Amino acid sequence: MATTVERAGTPGSRQSTAAGSVLLQDSQQYVRDAADILEISSSLFNLINESEREITVTLPVEMDDGRIEAFTGYRVQHSRVLGPGKGGMRFHPASDLDEVRGLAALMTWKCALLNLPYGGAKGGVVCDPALMSTAELARITRAYANALAPFIGAQIDVPAPDVNTDERMMAWFRDEYERRIGRHEPSVVTGKPVALGGIPGRGESTGRGVALVTVEMLEKQWINPKDARVVIQGFGKVGSEAARRLHELGAKIVAISDVSAGLYNPNGLDIPRILQAVHCRPPRLLREYLSDDVERISMEDVLTLECDALIPAALEGQITGENANDIRARVIVEGANGPTTSEADQILTERGVAIAPDILANAGGVVVSYFEWLQGLQGNRWTLEDVRKQLDAEMRSAVNNVFRESERRKISMRQAAYLIAVERVAQAVSLRWSQM
Numbered sequence: 001m002a003t004t005v006e007r008a009g010t011p012g013s014r015q016s017t018a019a020g021s022v023l024l025q026d027s028q029q030y031v032r033d034a035a036d037i038l039e040i041s042s043s044l045f046n047l048i049n050e051s052e053r054e055i056t057v058t059l060p061v062e063m064d065d066g067r068i069e070a071f072t073g074y075r076v077q078h079s080r081v082l083g084p085g086k087g088g089m090r091f092h093p094a095s096d097l098d099e100v101r102g103l104a105a106l107m108t109w110k111c112a113l114l115n116l117p118y119g120g121a122k123g124g125v126v127c128d129p130a131l132m133s134t135a136e137l138a139r140i141t142r143a144y145a146n147a148l149a150p151f152i153g154a155q156i157d158v159p160a161p162d163v164n165t166d167e168r169m170m171a172w173f174r175d176e177y178e179r180r181i182g183r184h185e186p187s188v189v190t191g192k193p194v195a196l197g198g199i200p201g202r203g204e205s206t207g208r209g210v211a212l213v214t215v216e217m218l219e220k221q222w223i224n225p226k227d228a229r230v231v232i233q234g235f236g237k238v239g240s241e242a243a244r245r246l247h248e249l250g251a252k253i254v255a256i257s258d259v260s261a262g263l264y265n266p267n268g269l270d271i272p273r274i275l276q277a278v279h280c281r282p283p284r285l286l287r288e289y290l291s292d293d294v295e296r297i298s299m300e301d302v303l304t305l306e307c308d309a310l311i312p313a314a315l316e317g318q319i320t321g322e323n324a325n326d327i328r329a330r331v332i333v334e335g336a337n338g339p340t341t342s343e344a345d346q347i348l349t350e351r352g353v354a355i356a357p358d359i360l361a362n363a364g365g366v367v368v369s370y371f372e373w374l375q376g377l378q379g380n381r382w383t384l385e386d387v388r389k390q391l392d393a394e395m396r397s398a399v400n401n402v403f404r405e406s407e408r409r410k411i412s413m414r415q416a417a418y419l420i421a422v423e424r425v426a427q428a429v430s431l432r433w434s435q436m
């Protein structure tokens with residue numbers, strides 16, 4: 001039977017988007033700055049800066065109407081010096097190689113900062129899950145697992161959820177990989193459903209960590225979290241959980257936004273009600289939420305509202321040289337990866353805004369992925385209580401380490417975080433490469 005293969009996405013979808021390239025260049029600049037302070041040689045810098053391995057795959061996927069579409073997928077293993085590559089996989093129409101490269105590098109620094117026995121990696125599939133059925137999503141996930149199978153494994157590279165991917169997909173991914181290798185290997189992927197080797201609390205972990213870092217950052221600025229006004233951009237897994245947790249801890253969430261709408265109430269939004277209303281009703285968008293005590297504002301305006309803490313928890317490249325001077329937050333906690341460009345970072349730092357960088361602020365997810373990976377390797381079971389206790393302890397200690405380093409050297413928290421992370425990776429590379 002003749003089949004036509006169509007390439008998904010717009011022509012040129014393999015090329016770079018501006019935000020992806022900026023993210024990559026910015027993260028490399030932060031590493032270069034840290035390397036300068038640490039007096040790392042240029043050859044060592046090149047070793048830790050470049051990706052170790054970059055894989056591009058074409059995924060033929062049968063769509064529900066019988067057509068075969070070809071999707072592009074990437075997996076970049078930036079570093080495996082400290083352990084297997086670790087990092088999520090995102091399904092997004094604007095994903096591209098530069099973005100995945102930059103995100104993979106961020107994972108190296110994030111894992112090193114949190115002292116996890118991992119390198120950094122990231123995956124991306126260029127597709128729009130909002131336009132796909134569940135069966136199509138299952139087939140694309142399985143095709144991706146098959147294509148990556150020779151390059152991944154519990155001791156090689158361990159994917160996890162990221163933007164637009166969830167525990168169902170991790171279950172399909174594990175299943176497909178294990179069918180192929182013919183044996184169990186639960187730790188080939190993390191973020192699985194609890195009934196299939198997942199760990200309690202993985203779903204909430206990134207948002208919970210973001211909330212904890214927000215509280216710590218506010219306290220360091222002498223702001224009582226219970227009096228704090230918080231604005232959150234992005235109401236997906238990370239933003240909605242951070243909102244839920246901060247509301248539970250007594251903070252006032254004055255505005256939230258997602259791709260469909262922005263909601264504002266200067267006296268504080270009723271987060272439990274919004275969560276219930278939005279999450280029970282697909283397509284789970286804020287524009288569906290109707291209430292008299294909520295003012296609708298544009299998604300751009302959410303970022304520039306006056307508040308104590310601003311949590312950008314959507315995508316990269318949201319706070320830029322264009323809007324950095326309009327930001328009226330005292331503290332920024334980066335729930336997303338790369339939400340602030342380096343140009344904006346400089347403007348904000350000069351203005352005295354304290355920023356908890358992505359590699360610190362959103363590390364809760366990969367910390368709990370580590371617990372899940374251990375659970376799979378050891379064949380034991382963690383309770384939700386254990387997970388929360390350990391996660392909180394790891395996050396609190398990382399924030400305090402970064403804060404102390406930034407105070408000691410009189411540098412920003414981002415510079416301090418990169419310094420700690422780059423030093424750990426550089427030291428491991430030197431030990432591996434040194435001639436006896």
Ligand code: GLU
Pocket residue numbers: 086087088089158159160161162163190337362363365366367369
């Ligand atoms: N996607 C998450 C991140 O960017 C989690 C990665 C993981 O658990 O491996 O940190």
